[in-house]
Amino acid sequence: MNIEAYLESKKKIVEEALFKYLPAPGTFPAVIHEAMHYSLAAGGKRLRPILVLAAAEAVGRCDPEVLAPLFCAVEYIHTYSLIHDDLPAMDDDDFRRGKPSCHKAFGEGIAILAGDALLTYAFEVLTYLAPPRGVFPEPLVVQIIQDISHNIGTAGLIGGQVVDLQSEAAPVDLPSLEYIHRHKTGALFKTCILSGARLAGATERELEQLSLYADAFGMAFQIVDDILDVEGDPALLGKPVGSDAKKQKATYPGLVGITAARKRAEDCITAAVQALEPFGEKAEALRQLAIFIGQRKA
Amino acid sequence: MNIEAYLESKKKIVEEALFKYLPAPGTFPAVIHEAMHYSLAAGGKRLRPILVLAAAEAVGRCDPEVLAPLFCAVEYIHTYSLIHDDLPAMDDDDFRRGKPSCHKAFGEGIAILAGDALLTYAFEVLTYLAPPRGVFPEPLVVQIIQDISHNIGTAGLIGGQVVDLQSEAAPVDLPSLEYIHRHKTGALFKTCILSGARLAGATERELEQLSLYADAFGMAFQIVDDILDVEGDPALLGKPVGSDAKKQKATYPGLVGITAARKRAEDCITAAVQALEPFGEKAEALRQLAIFIGQRKA
Numbered sequence: 001m002n003i004e005a006y007l008e009s010k011k012k013i014v015e016e017a018l019f020k021y022l023p024a025p026g027t028f029p030a031v032i033h034e035a036m037h038y039s040l041a042a043g044g045k046r047l048r049p050i051l052v053l054a055a056a057e058a059v060g061r062c063d064p065e066v067l068a069p070l071f072c073a074v075e076y077i078h079t080y081s082l083i084h085d086d087l088p089a090m091d092d093d094d095f096r097r098g099k100p101s102c103h104k105a106f107g108e109g110i111a112i113l114a115g116d117a118l119l120t121y122a123f124e125v126l127t128y129l130a131p132p133r134g135v136f137p138e139p140l141v142v143q144i145i146q147d148i149s150h151n152i153g154t155a156g157l158i159g160g161q162v163v164d165l166q167s168e169a170a171p172v173d174l175p176s177l178e179y180i181h182r183h184k185t186g187a188l189f190k191t192c193i194l195s196g197a198r199l200a201g202a203t204e205r206e207l208e209q210l211s212l213y214a215d216a217f218g219m220a221f222q223i224v225d226d227i228l229d230v231e232g233d234p235a236l237l238g239k240p241v242g243s244d245a246k247k248q249k250a251t252y253p254g255l256v257g258i259t260a261a262r263k264r265a266e267d268c269i270t271a272a273v274q275a276l277e278p279f280g281e282k283a284e285a286l287r288q289l290a291i292f293i294g295q296r297k298a
Numbered sequence: 299m300n301i302e303a304y305l306e307s308k309k310k311i312v313e314e315a316l317f318k319y320l321p322a323p324g325t326f327p328a329v330i331h332e333a334m335h336y337s338l339a340a341g342g343k344r345l346r347p348i349l350v351l352a353a354a355e356a357v358g359r360c361d362p363e364v365l366a367p368l369f370c371a372v373e374y375i376h377t378y379s380l381i382h383d384d385l386p387a388m389d390d391d392d393f394r395r396g397k398p399s400c401h402k403a404f405g406e407g408i409a410i411l412a413g414d415a416l417l418t419y420a421f422e423v424l425t426y427l428a429p430p431r432g433v434f435p436e437p438l439v440v441q442i443i444q445d446i447s448h449n450i451g452t453a454g455l456i457g458g459q460v461v462d463l464q465s466e467a468a469p470v471d472l473p474s475l476e477y478i479h480r481h482k483t484g485a486l487f488k489t490c491i492l493s494g495a496r497l498a499g500a501t502e503r504e505l506e507q508l509s510l511y512a513d514a515f516g517m518a519f520q521i522v523d524d525i526l527d528v529e530g531d532p533a534l535l536g537k538p539v540g541s542d543a544k545k546q547k548a549t550y551p552g553l554v555g556i557t558a559a560r561k562r563a564e565d566c567i568t569a570a571v572q573a574l575e576p577f578g579e580k581a582e583a584l585r586q587l588a589i590f591i592g593q594r595k596a
Contacts, residue, residue, distance in 0.1 A: 023452060029460040032452050084414060089406030108387030109463045112410065116382060117456045119414065123421045124447035130440045138436035142428045145443060149422035154321060154330050158415045162327040165407045 003288035007050060010064075014049040017068040018075060021125045035106040035114035036121075039079050042097045047293075048074045048188060052196035054285040055210060058276070059202040066136070067199060069129045070144065073122040074192050077152055080118035081161070081188075083111055090165060091247075123149070129199070136199055144195050151191035160184025164249075172250045178219070181252075185225075186218030193217075193286075205278075212275035213286060220268035221293050223261055226251035230258065233297060269294040301586035305348060308362075312347040315366040316373060319423045333404040333412035334419075337377050340395045345591075346372045349487060350494035352583035353508060356574070357500040364434070365497060367427045368442065371420040372490045375450055378416035379459070379486075381409055388463060389545075421447070427497070434497055442493050449489035458482025462547075470548045476517070479550075483523075484516030491515075491584075503576075510573035511584060518566035519591050521559055524549035528556065531595060567592040 018040060025034045049071035056062045064071075086093040086101040087108060094104050103111035123145065128134050130141040150156065160183025163176060172180070193214040194207055202210065229242065230253050253261040272290040276283040316338060323332045347369035354360045362369075384391040384399040385406060392402050401409035421443065426432050428439040448454065458481025461474060470478070491512045492505055500508065527540065528551050550559040570588040574581040 027452075029452070029457055029464070031464070032456065032460045036452075080414075084410055087407075087410065089410060109385075110460070112382055112385065112387060113456055113459055113463070115414075116378075116417065117452050119417060120447055120451040120456065124444060124451060127440050127444040127447070130437070138440045139428070142425050142436045142439055146422060146425035149418055149425070153418040153422060154325075154327070154334075154415050158330065158411055158418065159327055161411055162330045162408070165411070166327070166329070 001284045001288050003285075003292045006285055006288065007045065007292070010050045010053055011046045013053075013064050014046045014071055014075065015043075017064075018049075018072055021069070021072055021128070022121060031106065031110055032113055032117060035102055035110050036079075036118055038105060039083050039096075039102045039114060040075070040118075042099050044097060046075060047289075048078050048192045051189060051192040051286075051289070054289060055193040055196035056200035058210070058279045058283040058286050059197050059200045059206050060282065061200040066129075066134065067196065069125045069127075069134060070195055070199060071192075073125045073148070074188065074195075076118040076122040076125070077148070077157075078188060080115040080122070081152075081157060083115040083118070085161065087111060090161070140198065144198060147195060147198075148191050151187040156183055156187030156191075160187065167250055168247060171248065174255050177250045177252065177255060181219055181222035182215070185222050186215065189218040189221065190214035209275050209278055213272045213290070216268040216272035216275065217290050217293070220265045220272065220290065223252045223265040223268070224294060224296065227253055227258065227261055227265070228296075228298070230254075265294055299582050299586050301583075301590045304583055304586065305343065305590070308348045308351055309344045311351075311362045312344045312369060312373065313341075315362075316347075316370055319367070319370055319426070320419060329404065329408055330411055330415060333400055333408050334377075334416055336403060337381050337394075337400045337412060338373070338416075340397055342395060344373060345587075346376050346486060346490045349490040349584075349587070352587060353491040353494035354498035356508070356577045356581040356584050357495050357498045357504050358580060359498040364427075364432065365494065367423045367425075367432060368493055368497060369490075371423045371446070372486065372493075374416040374420040374423070375446070375455075376486060378413040378420070379450075379455060381413040381416070383459065385409060388459070438496065442496060445493060445496075446489050449485040454481055454485030454489075458485065465548055466545060469546065472553050475548045475550065475553060479517055479520035480513070483520050484513065487516040487519065488512035507573050507576055511570045511588070514566040514570035514573065515588050515591070518563045518570065518588065521550045521563040521566070522592060522594060525551055525556065525559055525563070526594075526596070528552075563592055 019037065022036060023033050025037045027033050052067060052071040052074060053062060053064055056067055082096060083102045085091050086096055087103055093101055095101060102114055126145050129136045130138045152158065160180050164180045164184055167176065193210050197207060197210050229251060269290050273287055276287050317335065320334060321331050323335045325331050350365060350369040350372060351360060351362055354365055380394060381400045383389050384394055385401055391399055393399060400412055424443050427434045427442065428436045450456065458478050462478045462482055465474065491508050495505060495508050527549060567588050571585055574585050
């Protein structure tokens with residue numbers, strides 16, 4: 001499997017679906033829809049939607065069209081979290097993926113509301129998984145909504161953002177940094193993988209293995225993110241490097257050194273790949289994705 | 299029916315349920331749960347949860363306990379919208395119900411996240427309407443989640459907030475003001491009423507009548523709100539009067555004069571009461587609620 005080609009083809013599928021659930025940018029009141037489209041279009045790798053698709057493949061079924069409400073919803077959620085995270089009261093980032101962040105382009109008030117709106121649309125779109133628009137039984141859809149909302153709440157993504165925000169006032173130790181990583185980025189990855197697998201009919205046993213994969217994947221992803229912030233290429237990243245250090249934010253390399261950080265990322269990737277063993281060939285995309293995020297340059 | 303006693307008894311039921319779905323304030327990370335509890339505890343009349351209960355009564359069934367996930371969720375949503383609306387980048391209000399607003403008490407970053415978290419919890423808690431925790435069939439729960447998310451998105455509450463935010467830059471005309479009122483406050487009232495009725499088994503015909511009631515109720519509520527901002531008692535309101543005028547915000551009395559504004563509110567209340575005719579005695583609470591909000595002093 002050529003993972004670069006896989007990512008490219010899935011990204012195309014994702015981006016074709018991503019805007020079809022939202023009002024067109026000109027819809028009244030225009031500015032909010034423009035802001036939502038602006039931030040969604042800023043792109044990135046669409047890693048979370050692709051994890052939905054790859055996890056569904058791993059347990060056997062993968063019809064991207066029926067999964068679209070799920071993979072679009074998780075990208076709306078990811079984008080909402082970035083918009084709010086970039087705000088001056090939070091991470092205060094003026095740039096995101098080489099473009100002015102939402103509040104720089106549209107003002108803080110609209111950026112707050114654009115984030116709120118993307119989060120709200122995520123839940124509306126999740127209901128489209130069920131009939132008449134979708135094909136999945138309602139009890140499963142309710143379970144997916146519960147799992148996602150739980151993982152992006154204070155026990156998950158928001159909890160991670162809170163501890164991250166507090167870490168700017170006082171430097172954190174390694175357990176706190178791992179808490180931030182597991183929650184701020186890990187929880188959404190995990191619910192993407194498990195929700196995709198659930199819709200594809202995963203067994204409890206398969207969900208357990210995928211849960212191990214997701215934990216290791218999320219941690220590796222975030223450690224590599226920290227490493228790239230130290231020694232990445234700003235042109236590839238679309239943002240200046242060293243921004244964590246400048247904010248006196250704790251990072252993995254900052255706490256344990258770059259060599260130990262790399263080693264820990266590699267161990268996580270090995271653990272992720274091992275967790276996929278029972279799935280055989282069907283999990284090749286998930287396997288290659290774990291290796292890919294370890295080697296990524298942006 | 300003594301509406302004051304009705305409101306008091308329902309408020310007690312609501313406030314007993316309101317916190318049971320949330321982590322205790324001390325739960326890690328403590329500050330976010332403290333901020334959520336702080337803003338939820340700030341109180342108010344709990345009008346939206348009470349509308350859920352009164353609408354369910356109007357169509358025949360009302361077991362407050364099984365409706366708790368719905369009436370708590372709408373109060374979480376209302377509270378999230380107030381927290382974000384009070385932010386400096388939005389309405390910039392330092393006080394809410396006589397207490398420092400969330401961002402004054404906890405800082406802007408935590409206030410943004412507390413709003414996000416309450417919105418997110420609302421959707422998690424709505425899933426508790428379905429088994430195993432709840433008693434309602436999943437297709438109905440999915441429909442409720444869809445209706446609520448739609449009404450609080452850019453076609454509803456958020457749409458109203460956007461136009462309201464823009465109205466600070468340039469004074470708006472009457473149609474725009476009515477758009478703000480219908481969306482910023484009306485849409486949530488409406489989904490409270492219709493969702494409560496749906497769970498209680500309302501027919502399509504009943505939902506149509508309740509929809510008329512909700513539109514008239516919401517408009518009357520907001521016009522009275524505008525009037526109170528001109529001539530209310532700051533001690534009863536828990537905030538200074540004249541704050542809309544100071545922000546050069548358009549208000550109903552500002553655009554049509556106080557006499558015409560009062561007349562329009564009275565007409566709306568008459569229309570609301572008329573819409574309830576087919577329900578007879580069972581709609582007495584909704585009827586008295588419409589009259590009550592016309593006469594309220596806070």
